[in-house]
Amino acid sequence: MLPDIEHEPSETARPPVDMRARAAWLGRHVIPHEPELRNWLRRREVRDLDTSDVVQEVYARLVALPSVVHIQNPKTYAFQVAASIVVSHARRLKVVPIVTLGGVDEVHVAAEQPSPEQVAVDRDELRRLAQALARLPTRVAEVFHLRRVEGLSQRDVAARLGIAESTVEKHMVRGVIMMADWFKSGGSHRATSSKTVIESTGRRNGPGNR
Amino acid sequence: MVRETAEEIDEIAAAWAVCVDRGLTAAEAAALEAWLEGDVRRSGAYARMTWVLMSTEKADLLAAAYGEAPARTPKPAVMTRRRWMAAGGAMAASFVAAGVYLGVDRPVVHGTRIGEKKVVSLGDGSVITLNTATRLEVAYSKDRRHVRLLAGEALFDVAKDPARPFVVSVRGADVRAVGTSFTVSSLNRDAVRVLVREGVVEVSPPAGGARRVTRLAANDRAVVSGGAGPVVVAQLPPSEVDAELAWRQGRIVFRGESLAAAVRTFSRYSDIAIIIDDPALGAEQVSGVFDANDPIGFARSIALSLQVRAEIGADQVRLTR
Numbered sequence: 327m328l329p330d331i332e333h334e335p336s337e338t339a340r341p342p343v344d345m346r347a348r349a350a351w352l353g354r355h356v357i358p359h360e361p362e363l364r365n366w367l368r369r370r371e372v373r374d375l376d377t378s379d380v381v382q383e384v385y386a387r388l389v390a391l392p393s394v395v396h397i398q399n400p401k402t403y404a405f406q407v408a409a410s411i412v413v414s415h416a417r418r419l420k421v422v423p424i425v426t427l428g429g430v431d432e433v434h435v436a437a438e439q440p441s442p443e444q445v446a447v448d449r450d451e452l453r454r455l456a457q458a459l460a461r462l463p464t465r466v467a468e469v470f471h472l473r474r475v476e477g478l479s480q481r482d483v484a485a486r487l488g489i490a491e492s493t494v495e496k497h498m499v500r501g502v503i504m505m506a507d508w509f510k511s512g513g514s515h516r517a518t519s520s521k522t523v524i525e526s527t528g529r530r531n532g533p534g535n536r
Numbered sequence: 537m538v539r540e541t542a543e544e545i546d547e548i549a550a551a552w553a554v555c556v557d558r559g560l561t562a563a564e565a566a567a568l569e570a571w572l573e574g575d576v577r578r579s580g581a582y583a584r585m586t587w588v589l590m591s592t593e594k595a596d597l598l599a600a601a602y603g604e605a606p607a608r609t610p611k612p613a614v615m616t617r618r619r620w621m622a623a624g625g626a627m628a629a630s631f632v633a634a635g636v637y638l639g640v641d642r643p644v645v646h647g648t649r650i651g652e653k654k655v656v657s658l659g660d661g662s663v664i665t666l667n668t669a670t671r672l673e674v675a676y677s678k679d680r681r682h683v684r685l686l687a688g689e690a691l692f693d694v695a696k697d698p699a700r701p702f703v704v705s706v707r708g709a710d711v712r713a714v715g716t717s718f719t720v721s722s723l724n725r726d727a728v729r730v731l732v733r734e735g736v737v738e739v740s741p742p743a744g745g746a747r748r749v750t751r752l753a754a755n756d757r758a759v760v761s762g763g764a765g766p767v768v769v770a771q772l773p774p775s776e777v778d779a780e781l782a783w784r785q786g787r788i789v790f791r792g793e794s795l796a797a798a799v800r801t802f803s804r805y806s807d808i809a810i811i812i813d814d815p816a817l818g819a820e821q822v823s824g825v826f827d828a829n830d831p832i833g834f835a836r837s838i839a840l841s842l843q844v845r846a847e848i849g850a851d852q853v854r855l856t857r
Contacts, residue, residue, distance in 0.1 A: 353587035378542030385580030474595040480558040502550040
């Protein structure tokens with residue numbers, strides 16, 4: 327007989343969060359505020375605390391929530407999560423916590439400013455996407471075009487361009503990293519060193535070559 | 537062990553997001569799970585990269601805005617830098633002009649092909665997840681968020697907005713929610729089904745009969761038969777609700793359904809037909825978790841566990857004793 331799902335190890339664990347749905351929520355409600363969150367974190371100036379580490383942990387905690395339906399103001403929520411990460415880090419260091427209640431109050435102030443209309447967010451989202459795509463190197467842009475506009479599979483893209491499927495995949499990864507860098511800064515600085523980055527991807531414990 | 541830097545995690549997370557996009561092998565899926573467990577920051581980086589990659593799915597909108605005809609030109613008419621930018625401007629402008637996200641009641645159609653799945657984020661924070669072969673139409677206005685489910689199945693994660701109820705119309709019935717999570721399915725032969733994951737949902741059957749409103753709570757499933765038939769409600773154990781929603785992870789869960797019913801379910805997800813000639817074989821019970829897009833793998837495991845033969849052809853699999 328086939329394995330009964332009742333006996334699968336995840337029996338008592340929560341059902342896994344749908345990553346695409348959660349990523350869509352983050353993309354709409356939190357990622358647009360990431361440049362501001364990074365600025366805010368940089369001003370905390372806690373020793374040995376890397377802004378990018380905290381940002382990743384903020385997203386990780388938002389991913390771990392069983393549901394986000396109840397979160398009325400995702401931006402405030404994300405800043406509060408960031409503040410609590412900073413505080414617990416400061417406690418571990420046994421330094422005087424720099425983020426006191428005052429720090430969190432600041433978050434409230436920031437969030438109370440009238441948030442831009444969703445209309446503007448949607449418009450910005452597409453404009454930012456267009457800008458990010460426009461900055462990709464030609465070959466990478468070509469791969470994204472074939473995958474996303476022409477709707478070809480990775481294999482078909484490889485056939486069309488006469489390159490290995492693994493090369494197509496590398497171009498995709500490079501494009502994603504460059505775009506992520508672009509979004510990180512709110513589109514104000516150039517994506518850096520993505521080329522060297524790609525050469526090393528997948529060698530350590532990343533996805534293996536098939 | 538040296539602590540990974542955020543940048544190193546980002547690189548690997550991006551690679552995983554791309555792999556998931558092209559489809560993972562079972563071994564890769566296990567490796568991804570293991571990788572995510574390794575450091576608290578990894579799932580955050582992975583979610584972020586997943587979104588970056590997802591955002592490029594809208595590239596076809598940009599191309600369409602530019603007047604590009606996707607997949608028709610024999611030679612790839614690749615978008616250049618300038619054209620992406622121009623499309624971005626045109627698209628941003630056309631959104632305003634058309635008022636798609638401005639609260640004007642102009643329906644937008646979303647659809648999936650067989651075997652496809654899609655997540656649609658709406659302007660109010662609600663998210664619709666479309667299962668295979670699904671079509672629906674979204675029309676938001678000032679006082680109502682209206683979705684018409686034309687075919688298939690979708691999960692609705694509704695953002696709370698008491699001033700604007702969220703209503704899904706399907707074959708004359710209305711499913712109404714304020715802020716909650718529920719699925720509605722409208723498959724060819726079956727009755728309309730509503731399954732509530734969180735919150736409260738109200739179901740109004742098609743007009744004609746006694747138009748009574750049925751309230752559903754979490755884990756309730758309602759079956760709305762055609763015509764003026766009653767709305768039949770059953771409370772499901774949470775594990776069964778999870779099984780019903782396994783399609784979001786690309787899986788199908790069977791818990792003792794007949795093989796014939798399982799084969800019907802698979803036919804929704806793939807063009808590859810599974811054929812059973814013997815009705816007695818069709819009546820056998822099946823259990824297990826399967827990849828929704830792998831009917832051949834399913835047929836093979838069935839053949840193995842029921843001791844039958846699976847003849848695999850180009851576009852069909854035949855199961856025989």
